[in-house]
Amino acid sequence: xxxxxxxxxxxxxxxxxxxxxxxxxxxxxxxxxxxxxxxxxxxxxxxxxxxxxxxxxxxxxxxxxxxxxxxxxxxxxxxxxxxxxxxxxxxxxxxxxxxxxxxxxxxxxxxxx
Amino acid sequence: xxxxxxxxxxxxxxxxxxxxxxxxxxxxxxxxxxxxxxxxxxxxxxxxxxxxxxxxxxxxxxxxxxxxxxxxxxxxxxxxxxxxxxxxxxxxxxxxxxxxxxxxxxxxxxxxxxx
Numbered sequence: 001x002x003x004x005x006x007x008x009x010x011x012x013x014x015x016x017x018x019x020x021x022x023x024x025x026x027x028x029x030x031x032x033x034x035x036x037x038x039x040x041x042x043x044x045x046x047x048x049x050x051x052x053x054x055x056x057x058x059x060x061x062x063x064x065x066x067x068x069x070x071x072x073x074x075x076x077x078x079x080x081x082x083x084x085x086x087x088x089x090x091x092x093x094x095x096x097x098x099x100x101x102x103x104x105x106x107x108x109x110x111x112x113x
Numbered sequence: 114x115x116x117x118x119x120x121x122x123x124x125x126x127x128x129x130x131x132x133x134x135x136x137x138x139x140x141x142x143x144x145x146x147x148x149x150x151x152x153x154x155x156x157x158x159x160x161x162x163x164x165x166x167x168x169x170x171x172x173x174x175x176x177x178x179x180x181x182x183x184x185x186x187x188x189x190x191x192x193x194x195x196x197x198x199x200x201x202x203x204x205x206x207x208x209x210x211x212x213x214x215x216x217x218x219x220x221x222x223x224x225x226x227x228x
Contacts, residue, residue, distance in 0.1 A: 032213040043117070043203055043219030044156075051213060089156065093212040099169045100146065101212055103156040 002027040002092045006104030013080055013111050021075040021107045023064075023090035031092040033057075033066055033073040034101065038087045047075075047088070080111045115139065117206050117220035125226045131192040134223045136204030138185050144210025145187040146217065147179060150201040159202075162187055163210050191225075199227045 007022040025031065035047040035057070048057030053068035062077045073090060090104040118137045126132050138145050147159040158171040162181035179189040185206075191198055201222040207215035 034212065041221070043221045044205075045219065046216050091212075095211070095213045099144070099161045099163070099210045099212070100158040100171065101217070102158070103148075105155045 002031065002094050002102040004090050004092055004102060004104040006090045007107050008105065010108040010110060013109070015082055015111055015113050016079045017111075019075070019077040019080045019084075019109065021088055021090075021109070023073045023075065023104060025071050025073065025090070025092040027092040027094045029094055030068070031094045033064070034091045034093065035062070035064055035073070035075050036089040036091060036103070038089065038106070040086070044089065080109070082111045082113055085109055085111045117204055117218050119202075119204050119220040119223050121223060122221065123224045123226075125228065126194050127228050128194055128196060130194050131190065132194060132225060133188055133190045134202055134204075134225075136187045136189075136206075136220060138187070138204075138206030139218055142206035142208055142218075143185055144207045144215070145181055145185065146205045146207075146210065147187070147189050148203045148205065149173075150203055150222070151199075156203070159189065161210055168210065194227045196227050198225065200225060 003026045032051045034049045036044040037047045038044045048059040050057040050066035055066045064075045087106045091101045120135045144163045146161040161169045165181045176192045181187045203222045205217040205219045207217045
């Protein structure tokens with residue numbers, strides 16, 4: 001089945017710092033890749049996704065590029081804000097008749113003013 | 114459009130009891146998935162329902178069960194509660210349950226505490 005290794009947190013940054021959260025995956029075939037975000041006290045929200053190799057997903061200043069050769073989907077943002085403080089989850093999905101997402105352990109990001 | 118709603122938001126139960134959690138998906142969505150979130154295990158898939166049929170089940174004991182009604186609302190039940198069942202239970206809905214094509218929308222979760 002699908003599996004994912006995600007950078008362990010917590011990560012603490014100052015506002016306007018550069019963010020990278022590493023994610024590597026194991027999946028059959030050509031999976032789609034997702035980043036979800038969970039703000040305090042809320043459920044998960046889809047942040048971005050990429051469905052094929054070399055695709056770049058982007059949203060709210062966050063980006064991640066699907067690297068099939070390194071089986072990675074690292075999340076980056078050039079300048080974080082306090083409002084980005086949340087837990088970030090990476091998730092591959094192999095598709096087909098498998099309807100579940102396999103999530104990483106999550107990375108807690110805290111951004112200080 | 115209203116989001117995914119889960120009731121109740123908080124529950125406190127004692128060991129050995131049973132509990133039922135409810136999830137109302139976004140209107141028009143036919144797929145409902147359930148996940149358990151704990152600090153130790155992270156997010157783990159419980160099961161997924163589509164048009165009242167369970168299509169996938171995670172690696173949880175038979176004490177965990179669910180169902181989906183004709184209006185797509187879903188319930189999950191946990192019998193003979195154990196301390197380790199304390200968790201945030203998240204429900205997610207999507208049009209057809211295929212993550213590659215549909216976006217899953219998550220509810221705020223039900224926080225279950227077992228004493």
